[in-house]
Amino acid sequence: MGETMQQTTLQAIQAHAVAEYPRECCGLVVAMAGGEAYVACRNAATTPSEHFILPAEDFAAAEDQGEVLAVVHSHPNAAAMPSDADRVMCEASGLPWHIISVGQCTGADPECGDLQTIEPCGYQAPLVGRQFAHGITDCYALVRDFYARELGVHLSQYEREDDWWEKGQDLYSLDRLRAEGFDLFDGEPRRGDMVLMQIRSPVPNHAGVLLGDGQMLHHLHGRLSDVVPYGGMWAERTRYIVRHKDARHD
Numbered sequence: 001m002g003e004t005m006q007q008t009t010l011q012a013i014q015a016h017a018v019a020e021y022p023r024e025c026c027g028l029v030v031a032m033a034g035g036e037a038y039v040a041c042r043n044a045a046t047t048p049s050e051h052f053i054l055p056a057e058d059f060a061a062a063e064d065q066g067e068v069l070a071v072v073h074s075h076p077n078a079a080a081m082p083s084d085a086d087r088v089m090c091e092a093s094g095l096p097w098h099i100i101s102v103g104q105c106t107g108a109d110p111e112c113g114d115l116q117t118i119e120p121c122g123y124q125a126p127l128v129g130r131q132f133a134h135g136i137t138d139c140y141a142l143v144r145d146f147y148a149r150e151l152g153v154h155l156s157q158y159e160r161e162d163d164w165w166e167k168g169q170d171l172y173s174l175d176r177l178r179a180e181g182f183d184l185f186d187g188e189p190r191r192g193d194m195v196l197m198q199i200r201s202p203v204p205n206h207a208g209v210l211l212g213d214g215q216m217l218h219h220l221h222g223r224l225s226d227v228v229p230y231g232g233m234w235a236e237r238t239r240y241i242v243r244h245k246d247a248r249h250d
Helices: 007-020 056-065 084-091 139-151 173-178 232-237
Strands: 026-032 035-041 067-076 096-102 113-116 195-196 204-210 214-218 226-229 238-244
Touching: 007 026, 007 035, 007 067, 007 096, 007 113, 026 056, 026 204, 035 056, 084 096, 096 195, 096 226, 113 232, 139 214, 195 232, 232 238
Parallel strands: 067 096
Antiparallel strands: 026 035, 026 067, 096 113, 195 204, 195 238, 204 214, 214 226
């Protein structure tokens, strides 16, 4: 998006960010017959102060008005610097993203700070050291990225709610894993096997990948993804280890 954002568009974004504070606002910049305009959308996230979900019907309604040029959201009480999740979602959208910071000093009205723009550039979140964002860069996203990059296996993407395991959902059931090409196996675990663990949950709700040499790659909520020795508490919480039928093993 070579041209600079129009002042009226920026003002509309700032007004929306302030009005929604301390929730994240989200919206779209749209090229309409009369020129560029900002279309405010709803944030459907269950934790709107931490992230945003722009409803598909809001996106479709904006498309009815013109060409969508960019996605916009605010970072309440934080800099406009894009997170790993922002960069991943920007790639997926195929559109530029504008991020605006909004904060509040004690006794003063909320006000906007800087605005940063990112564009799709082929970004991939690192396997180790990525930030956590549920449904975008979480434990399943890490497993999925590892399988695609390291094993040449493309796993399905699932819509998943926060705390899905408390809501009667079982994303890591053996039936679902088998449908995806995984199964239980006999013998010793090896690199690329997927570990399903149960952490304060009625069903398995955490996944990791064995790397060999007693190491496991995983991503815990609220932490950066990392490699840990597999054993101890992780082994105690393990419900099953599965292997994919198409995983390459050099």
